[in-house]
Amino acid sequence: MPWSARSLGLIVPCLAGCMEMSPFQVDLPAHHRDKTAENLARLGQRPPPALPWRFAVVTDNHQAYDELASVVDELNARDDLELVLHGGDLSDVGLKAELVWSLDELERLRVPWFTVVGNHDALSNGKQLYASMFGPEDYAFEHGSVRFVCFNSNEHEYSGTPRLTWLADAVRGSSTQSTVALTHVPPDALAKSYEQTLVENRVALALSGHFGGFELRQNGGTSFVRVDAVMSERWAEVTVGLGGSLALAACERSGCAPLGGGP
């Protein structure tokens, strides 16, 4: 290939893609928008899963995109996962490219995936960017015998959160056998805790990230689980069994181990 053609091959894509006026742009291309709705549609196309089935939980990649990619490779090598949850902090300071780099990795997952917003994602103008890229911060859906309730708990970054009235409505009256809540900040780190709302409404499992390290704590019938950061190439897996039973495992590349005997 002549030198000039090679140069054009490098320069032309860059001219098209490198004219980023500002790291704060939220005018995303269509394929980077509304990812939650897109994944809900993908999940809706899957047949009801046979028991037992599993889902994975990753969280807090910040700038560890290589580590997130490594975990995505591990999850893609599996054929028993129905979906993947991400517990937030997909970025370090809420800049566009940071979220796009995380998105690029999550898009490689073979199964539908869902996120909640982390406190770091809300920095700069990340609130607008997150809303454009993923959609509503609070949403719920059902799959198999499980209802998933995903909500924003970043009380210092978003006034009025967590929205306890919405949360109570979302977890109450579900016809599913189990309810799983996913958020970023654990309840014991909040002034306006959502813990009692989940316990009173018999939520089986409350998943969060934010602090790093695995931790399991029981309150009533609710298991509160803090998932380790994917920065350390760790994640959690939940096995859904008969009657909506949930079994937890802490995972790394060498394998998974039961976490506290499960809820």
Next chain:
Amino acid sequence: MIRRAAAGLGLLAVLLWPGTVAGESCPDRADPLGWAAPDFVKAQSGGYLGLATLGVGYATKNDLLAGTAYYGWVPRQVAGIEIHSFAVTLTARGRLCLDSRWEWIVAYGGVGSVFTRGEGFFIESPSPYPDDYYQPTARRYLVLVGSEVLLKPTTAPAWLSGHGPFFEVVFLDKYLSAWWKNDRIALRETLSLALGYKLRM
């Protein structure tokens, strides 16, 4: 690691090179107004400074060094909120006078800092967090390399000694740190092009 180190050294070489060719073929440039008036104004788009950016600056050492202050704007339609940014850059430049009318700033390189105002932007972390809980979001650092062409007009106001287009390749600190930490991120993903026009007094 080798790939990143080589790219980093290449970038450093480009940044240092302008000083080695400065002023080789150009006559000394007169600056009759001295510090009383800026030496140039420029308008640009991109380069992480905004959709529309105005800059004003001074040059010294026969244009070897230039300092520029900018105001950049991003409309709400693009950023979700209206962004106002203020930036300063310091660049070293290599001039090459092609003939009596055309001057080519073959390459210039430098560093800068951009400050952004608005909700979500801070230097010290907001309450109730400790001051250093978050990295500052209102201040980012830039590394830039560029090139420009200046035409010396034959019929123009006395204050205008040249005008012409320029382009810059601008790197953002946060993106460079992500590139340094992650093999999967290419250097070209960390840069933004700026295109603009400059009037030299």
